[in-house]
Amino acid sequence: MAHELRLTGERLTGELVAKVEELSGENLYACFQCGKCSAGCLFADHMDLLPSQVLRLVQLGDEDVLSAQAPWVCASCLACAVRCPKGVDIAKVMEAIRLISLRKGEPHLSPRALAKEERLPQIALVGAFRKMTP
Amino acid sequence: MKRIPYFPGCGLKDQARGFELAALAAMERLGYELAELPRWNCCGTVYSLASDDLMRHLAPIRNLIRVQELGESRLVTLCSMCFGTLKRSAQFVEEDSERLATINAFMDEEDDYQGGVEVLHLLAVLRDEVGYEAIEEAVERPLEGLKVAPYYGCMLLRPRGLGVDDPDHPRVMEELLSALGAEVVDHPYKVECCGSYLTAGRADVVEARVAAIAGAAVQRGADLIATSCPLCQFNLDTRLSQAAGRRGTPSIPSVYFTQLLALALGADPHLGEQAIDPRPVLAARGFLSEVRG
Ligand code: SF4
Numbered sequence: 245m246a247h248e249l250r251l252t253g254e255r256l257t258g259e260l261v262a263k264v265e266e267l268s269g270e271n272l273y274a275c276f277q278c279g280k281c282s283a284g285c286l287f288a289d290h291m292d293l294l295p296s297q298v299l300r301l302v303q304l305g306d307e308d309v310l311s312a313q314a315p316w317v318c319a320s321c322l323a324c325a326v327r328c329p330k331g332v333d334i335a336k337v338m339e340a341i342r343l344i345s346l347r348k349g350e351p352h353l354s355p356r357a358l359a360k361e362e363r364l365p366q367i368a369l370v371g372a373f374r375k376m377t378p
Numbered sequence: 379m380k381r382i383p384y385f386p387g388c389g390l391k392d393q394a395r396g397f398e399l400a401a402l403a404a405m406e407r408l409g410y411e412l413a414e415l416p417r418w419n420c421c422g423t424v425y426s427l428a429s430d431d432l433m434r435h436l437a438p439i440r441n442l443i444r445v446q447e448l449g450e451s452r453l454v455t456l457c458s459m460c461f462g463t464l465k466r467s468a469q470f471v472e473e474d475s476e477r478l479a480t481i482n483a484f485m486d487e488e489d490d491y492q493g494g495v496e497v498l499h500l501l502a503v504l505r506d507e508v509g510y511e512a513i514e515e516a517v518e519r520p521l522e523g524l525k526v527a528p529y530y531g532c533m534l535l536r537p538r539g540l541g542v543d544d545p546d547h548p549r550v551m552e553e554l555l556s557a558l559g560a561e562v563v564d565h566p567y568k569v570e571c572c573g574s575y576l577t578a579g580r581a582d583v584v585e586a587r588v589a590a591i592a593g594a595a596v597q598r599g600a601d602l603i604a605t606s607c608p609l610c611q612f613n614l615d616t617r618l619s620q621a622a623g624r625r626g627t628p629s630i631p632s633v634y635f636t637q638l639l640a641l642a643l644g645a646d647p648h649l650g651e652q653a654i655d656p657r658p659v660l661a662a663r664g665f666l667s668e669v670r671g
């Protein structure tokens with residue numbers, strides 16, 4: 245995704261950074277953009293932003309990140325979390341971004357989308373609805 | 379017979395009956411009763427990664443209270459997802475007494491959770507308590523000639539320090555399979571995610587993942603993939619079978635590790651739920667004739 249970066253001091257001290265830091269409990273500025281998380285993310289080729297790019301936009305306070313698809317393609321597999329050389333748990337950052345939308349009451353998955361499925365196990369339904377609905 | 383409190387979780391009472399039934403039968407032969415936890419409830423499947431979502435920890439903690447009510451201090455699971463959720467919630471309240479106090483205050487009927495319940499995965503019990511030597515001795519029908527590719531997925535191994543083994547180079551499933559006499563087929567996707575709950579809504583993503591995992595196993599000559607999670611199993615089995623025929627998708631059956639354990643110990647492996655039937659390859663290798671209930 246081509247992205248124009250607009251840097252302002254206000255953004256860096258703005259609400260997005262504070263919210264994601266609080267929800268995730270992670271120090272966003274520990275990330276030095278090495279890209280190891282993105283290199284190892286098996287879902288990156290289905291994402292519009294790489295995990296490290298998601299993190300970068302949050303660092304810069306860019307609210308466009310809230311409309312990215314990447315956090316919804318993230319399967320919370322924690323591969324990035326165990327590999328980050330700076331100890332950043334990106335899975336938690338992805339969760340924080342999902343929660344910012346979900347807590348505005350915006351679901352990402354609707355039961356209707358699953359209407360064609362013959363039989364999905366409970367474990368898939370409970371997991372997906374917990375992650376993708378308010 | 380030793381007794382260990384056991385948490386089945388929803389999957390094992392539904393599409394993954396074979397996972398549980400094979401485990402109960404196999405463990406009995408090893409001298410262990412997996413005693414189902416009274417009044418257990420769904421663990422919530424996915425662990426909340428948010429710092430503030432205390433509500434999501436109620437379900438796991440309530441299960442730990444049930445363990446406490448028995449006067450026990452351990453809980454064993456078979457499902458990797460349940461394992462991850464219960465284990466991490468236990469840790470989440472262990473590291474912050476305020477969180478625990480809030481969660482306890484929310485629950486009226488139960489006694490307060492005091493902390494200290496240890497959540498174990500059956501693979502760790504087999505390794506650390508039963509021991510591979512005892513398992514080898516109990517094997518009646520060594521799985522000689524059966525080529526098995528272990529598949530760990532995520533929640534059994536991650537995050538670091540809470541999983542059953544090293545997150546990058548796990549050995550626990552390999553060692554168990556070797557103790558059963560099987561030939562272990564190593565492959566680069568054994569710790570890589572199958573797509574997990576994305577299977578609800580993003581079957582396309584999951585199909586791509588499981589095709590890669592199965593392809594790696596097939597390429598290295600595996601007969602079967604061994605799993606430890608009903609969600610991995612659904613993805614590797616049902617989703618893979620649905621993708622069959624597209625883009626040269628490989629086909630290989632997946633079974634739960636408990637089913638291979640049961641088979642080797644001479645107990646009923648409770649096969650038959652799989653979309654990609656493992657019985658033909660097991661029969662071809664001569665393993666199905668000697669099964670008894
Ligand atoms: S691996 Fe860690 S430090 Fe490197 S880009 Fe990802 S989050 Fe940043």
Ligand code: SF4
Pocket residue numbers: 281284285286287288295317318319320321322323324325334335338
């Ligand atoms: S947790 Fe999400 S971002 Fe991290 S490697 Fe897994 S899918 Fe990718």
